[in-house]
Amino acid sequence: MVLHNRFSATELKARLAAETFRRVTVSFYQYAKISDPKLFRDELYTALHEIEVFGRIYVAHEGINAQISIPEHHFDAFRQHLDTIPFLKGIRLNVAVDDNGKSFWVLKIKVREKIVADGITDSTFDMDNRGKYLNAREFNELSADPDTVIIDMRNHYEFEVGHFDNALEVPSDTFREQLPMAVDMMKDNKDKNIIMYCTGGIRCEKASAYMLHHGFNNVFHLEGGIIEYSNKAREWGIPNKFRGKNFVFDDRLGERITEEIISQCHQCGAPCDTHVNCANEGCHLLFIQCEKCAEQFNKCCSQACTDVIALPEEEQAEMRKGIDKGLMLFNKRKKRRTAPPGESAL
Secondary structure, eight states, X not given: OOOSOOSOHHHHHHHHHHOOXXXXXXXXXXXXXXXXXXXXXXXXXXXXXXXXXXEEEEEETTEEEEEEEEEGGGHHHHHHHHTTSXXXXXXXXXXXXXXXXXXXXXXXXXXXXXXXXXXXXXTTOOTTSOOEEEOHHHHHHHHTSTTEEEEEOSOHHHHHHEEETTOEEOOOSOHHHHHHHHXXXXXXXXXXXXXXXXXXXXXXXXXXXXXXXXXOOEEEEETTHHXXXXXXXXXXXXXXXXXXXXXXXXXXXXXXXXXXXXXXXXTTXXXXXXXXXXXXXXXXXXXXXXXXXXXXXXXXXXXXHHHHHTSOHHHHHHHHTTOOOOSOBOOTTSOOOOOOTTSOOO
């Protein structure tokens, strides 16, 4: 029985590049009570490995959160397997809007304390008491009401490249920080219609329950998040109120929703919404970079990092020893943690 990957990243990426069939990128989640997450994880890994599924899946006592790519010729087998799991039978799959089939190159299934880190310790919090779902058409109708507030429950770097018209940003880079911030931001608007949204629905669903837990009344969340909304808007021929690009947590780092570019290159300020990681492995900063700056800085975030990657690999490896990169994100709204000597100066 295979329960873990046994090949190197280099070999796995080469295999992905050599594939001649199409892959479909999907995401799904479900809040459910899983009594033995480890056993569930091992059984799921065995089944998905057999049909060549790649991706990242988190399993916890509170449910499952998955972002994966599936060989098109195994899609029916994948769906059939989910249907053998009672709480996943007939579950909605969010199919990627802009998919190159290269989103993942290995299957990783991890047991976590929670499927989305929330920092909630209140034992009376109940995920069964959550906000009302809105589909794409209902979202458009309610968002036009002047008594409605739209709250984006994604991180700053996601909001920066794309968001809904008139959406409020909760300016943080972690969901656990955003939950109490959202409550505080809306403390004087408890009777407003509050619509919460995120990428695929998992964060805004929990956020809607958190808001109800704190005494808010008319709380809604966008069913399937931005991904499902965009697919339904296109399918139903209704206006798409999302602007820009939807950030995604896989090798694509984004999927194009509209052609509008609402963000800027973090180095030169030119219109750009392409997220990259700094080519200096000792930095690996996530930031926005245009093609001109990518050429000028050799895909690095700064001249300091450009100088580092020009060094012999052995010297670079020595410089990386003992470095804790932490949460390396470029964020103009707050001071980024100090980078180690010779690294990013953004």
